Amino acid sequence: GAVVSQHPSRVICKSGTSVKIECRSLDFQATTMFWYRQFPKQSLMLMATSNEGSKATYEQGVEKDKFLINHASLTLSTLTVTSAHPEDSSFYICSAKAHLTGELFFGEGSRLTVL
């Protein structure tokens, strides 16, 4: 089946630093990717919709200057958490929409811990 790869799977950083998380569709093209955040024992909350070649659309309450999203190619979207703080520690999950079929595929998630 279609695979969506996230990297890194785990990252620990110091408060104030920036962290970049990659989401790649390995065997299909994805014009749209979605970024979710999941806190422990909670649901997935949509952060933003990323469209290839255009600016991301952020959900209400998500700071676009803090969570920078870039979707520069049909197979790669990146989420950069800028000036990370401990409250940004979470599980970040992406999903990619296959261009040809419209199916959605989820990545395995990236665990961010900010010390």
Added chain:
Amino acid sequence: QQQVKQSPQSLIVQKGGIPIINCAYENTAFDYFPWYQQFPGKGPALLIAIRPDVSEKKEGRFTISFNKSAKQFSLHIMDSQPGDSATYFCAASRGQGGKLIFGQGTELSVKP
């Protein structure tokens, strides 16, 4: 309008039992209703999905029942096994590839 409400929050059944998880939505524009299974530390995996033009869909041991007039849908897991122990999420979207709105999740434990 955008919420999807899921219950129960947690569920414990014996092996072979039939856990039932319920979801309700408000936005009548939603027309795609998937269920996802998530193990700790992993991304969600699609189990089964339904569209509002059918009232029931079955895939293996998983069945979705859909009540369009009540704006409710549920997941039944037949002959549940300990390996089914996971967190289950319902979701809704406009179209199959639209942005998904997730329910709150149900932590299922199947006892041997």
